[in-house]
Amino acid sequence: MAETNDYIVIKADEDGVNVIGLTRGTDTRFHHSEKLDKNEMMIAQFTEHTSAIKIRGKATLQTAHGEMSNNQ
Ligand code: TRP
Numbered sequence: 152m153a154e155t156n157d158y159i160v161i162k163a164d165e166d167g168v169n170v171i172g173l174t175r176g177t178d179t180r181f182h183h184s185e186k187l188d189k190n191e192m193m194i195a196q197f198t199e200h201t202s203a204i205k206i207r208g209k210a211t212l213q214t215a216h217g218e219m220s221n222n223q
Contacts, residue, residue, distance in 0.1 A: 168208030
């Protein structure tokens with residue numbers, strides 16, 4: 152099973168950051184887009200429906216792989 156219990160934490164470092172969920176399976180497409188304004192946060196998981204998450208905009212992430220940001 153590709154799912155885990157891990158959560159990822161996303162903090163927007165500017166207005167209008169998009170957190171986009173991409174579908175699991177042979178067809179990889181956007182299924183959900185969430186817009187965060189500066190300092191808004193989202194906690195998300197990879198699920199049966201979501202195999203990848205695309206983040207557009209400046210944000211800081213915490214995952215099991217560490218903390219990273221694209222805001223410098
Ligand atoms: N209904 C989606 C799902 O269960 C909700 C979701 C979970 C989601 N993780 C996400 C949406 C990450 C966007 C990004 O898969």
